[in-house]
Amino acid sequence: MFVRIVKMSFDSSKIDIFLENFNKNKEKIRNFDGCRLLELYRDKKEPTIFFTYSYWESEAHLDSYRKSELFKSVWAKTKILFKDKPLAWSVDKLESLP
Template sequence: MLVRIVKLSINPENTDSFLANFEANKISIRAFEGCNFLELYRDQNNTDLFFTYSHWKLEKDLDNYRNSELFNGIWAKTKKMFNGKPEAWSVDKLARLD
């Protein structure tokens, strides 16, 4: 399993549009082949800072998503909303405590 964390800094005037775009696409993203989990986080102190957290069965599944029409449509809208460069990490989960 691959865990993908993406940090997105959004212009304050675009946060509502960003949230609406995520809301409109979250089910399709989660239903994409290989995606097993999806969450969106918002920083408590900097409300223009968001993080997506997703689990992918294989790296190839994430690559297929990133090359998909779905991702390209979402990204075309989202990238216009940034006020900073997005950052992304692909990580392996080493431990989990519930």
């Protein structure tokens, strides 16, 4: 399993549009084959910055999602809202303490 972290910066006037699209699709994304967790975070000091954390069984599962119609639809509506270029990381979880 690995974690995908995406940092997104939005124009303040477009945050509601982003959140509406995210809320409309979050269950579909979470239930996509191979996705084990989906979380959305908002920066405490800069409220126009959001992060998604998603846990995937394998890189092949994430690649399958990124090639899906669901991703294409969600991303098309999201990328036009960005204030800055999004940043993304794929990381391996080494340890987790409950």
